[in-house]
Amino acid sequence: MSEIHTLTRELQKKNNSKIVLLVADGLGGLPLKPGGKTELETAKTPNLDALAQRGSLGLSTPVIPGITPGSGPGHLGLFGYDPLEFQIGRGVLEALGIDFDLGPDDVAIRGNFCTLDEKGLISDRRAGRISSEKAAPLCEKLNKIKIPGVEVFVQHVKEYRLVVVFRGPGLGGNVDDTDPQATGVAPLDPVARDEGSKKTIEVAKEFLKQAREVLKNDQPANFLMLRGIAKRPPIPTFEEVYGTKAGAIAVYPMYRGLARLVSMDVLDAGQTIGDQCARLKQAWNDYDFFFMHFKYTDSTGEDGNFEAKVKRIEELDAAMPAITELNPTVLIVTGDHSTPSKMKSHSWHPVPTMIVADTCRFDGSKEFGETACRFGGLGQFPAKYLMPLVLAHADRLEKFGA
């Protein structure tokens, strides 16, 4: 068990405090050239700047220096679960990403439609990047496959990608991909990497046998390959480790899924940050802890659109009064990682982070931005330590030792 959870389990206490964790996905950025400003520093953010003046700022490192996290490790770190200890398989993330409610007995698999030639060899590993319109009905056909003793779910994701879930007792998740990562060869048979996954192999073989029959006349997607076969790892619940009842208000399925992974309640978030704020207000008395997720700081960064990211940050800033008027005991504004538009991708750069609470050692920051955070009172710290800090500011942790 992580040292963080050993402590928070032992020291947690209840009160009426309210905590809001606002995650602006990929918030951190880079200046385009030496002497320049980042996206966050360029944006006009009067509300965030006002918060900075009554908070403590810092830079959080999602995993370890130099390591660029995906959304999974990025969020687990913010939730206080060491991302090196709790590693989430690709199939599980894919299932979470389509809002599939994955249980502890489920094996989740990322499927790729592919094209086999007349000899049964792979001629296209992505079935000619088949359109979603064509692929979705194929998933519905596959979803009708029956295998004795287990439930089978097949759901479409996008284009040639789908999710397959086997649900049933005794299914291990330690199975190799059937994708040989090459064309001109046959798909691989599923192979178990441990004794506990042998039953999964039998199920997977039967599934693939039936799928071959179901798809045989569907060009170009006349078969599929299985990848990232994995189970949800055992993860203690958020309530168990922190003693807080948590609700997640996230528009995108991946983030609802990550919240579900730590057993937060997933609330209807609507479509916009305005909808999310309205939901927050409505649910205010029902939870101790709210996780709110804002996607567009990441997607504009991934697009390499500096100006668009700036605008999205300003959009987020405009929503802040709707949160602050609820007077949360502790408000956190941070990101799960950086997504500099200069790089068009996630990056390892530490993430601007702000904690606003009456118990802050106010650090005299004038604004919320990477430079201010560099000089802030939180210093540079591993993201996994955010949760104990936040619980402390909410007076939800007893003293350690006498």
Next chain:
Amino acid sequence: MSEIHTLTRELQKKNNSKIVLLVADGLGGLPLKPGGKTELETAKTPNLDALAQRGSLGLSTPVIPGITPGSGPGHLGLFGYDPLEFQIGRGVLEALGIDFDLGPDDVAIRGNFCTLDEKGLISDRRAGRISSEKAAPLCEKLNKIKIPGVEVFVQHVKEYRLVVVFRGPGLGGNVDDTDPQATGVAPLDPVARDEGSKKTIEVAKEFLKQAREVLKNDQPANFLMLRGIAKRPPIPTFEEVYGTKAGAIAVYPMYRGLARLVSMDVLDAGQTIGDQCARLKQAWNDYDFFFMHFKYTDSTGEDGNFEAKVKRIEELDAAMPAITELNPTVLIVTGDHSTPSKMKSHSWHPVPTMIVADTCRFDGSKEFGETACRFGGLGQFPAKYLMPLVLAHADRLEKFGA
């Protein structure tokens, strides 16, 4: 396995980037009095200062705060090998320090000539600090000792110090010193601390028996004692853990030896920093990663000569254009530890470090120095995290998790 190498093994990817790690030995310093400047801050370093303006600065901690490293732990940390996990025995370092190419079957020992009285008791533990001129021929005599089943190498180091290496299968390195650290007593017999080192004991006893005979008429060095008996620990290669082909350009044998320890190629470095830069240019297409070592910032610090250290830093600065004209993707300037001339010794003070790359979150630094580094974007960080950061800037790491 360290968490760093677990990650870098899994995430490493190849590209054409070039990385230069320039280590100015003992770079960090101290001001002579409150309000003063360090050696690095006193030196006129227009080239390093220009680099600082397009990089990220920070202070690296070689081991943990307060721990002063030797050259071994200092460099291992910079190479991304946790110096607490990979500990190098004194005999091994002594052998590396004379450019001895130590293999995995070798037991390396630091020898000290000593003087025995007529009763066989130690009267001088350093044989009257015998001159190198007198000691070297004695080493040549000892080098002729033959022991069945093993190879024996004896090489002179300096004055009363020598290196003894036993090479052969089944030789453990867990053996106590034979130096009792006192005079008026007999040298100790070698004692094995584990079962695997019993054969080493037999070899050592036979060696000492023959050595006593060989040296019996050589006053004052009529015997020797064995210290720091050790094997090279198993260390994964640099290429294995990072996927980079690395060349070392170091003038002094100790640093070539440390590079060899992590399986870098050791290139002919010539005698001066100019020679080293010429070699760098010549080898530019043959390697992904270059380790360059500059010794004189340490030796002038050890001499307690503030002004000489300043001049050596200026000499290094003058060499920078020969490196930067090659346009490395990532350039790192750092030290393996501090050697403040005020202290005339290595110290624990964190080390000025600069990473220069297009993906830096430029931190607005105006110059390269301890104070600028304290306010830099890298913050204070353990030296072992330098490598993942550097690989990230070179775009040589995949994203962790999805």
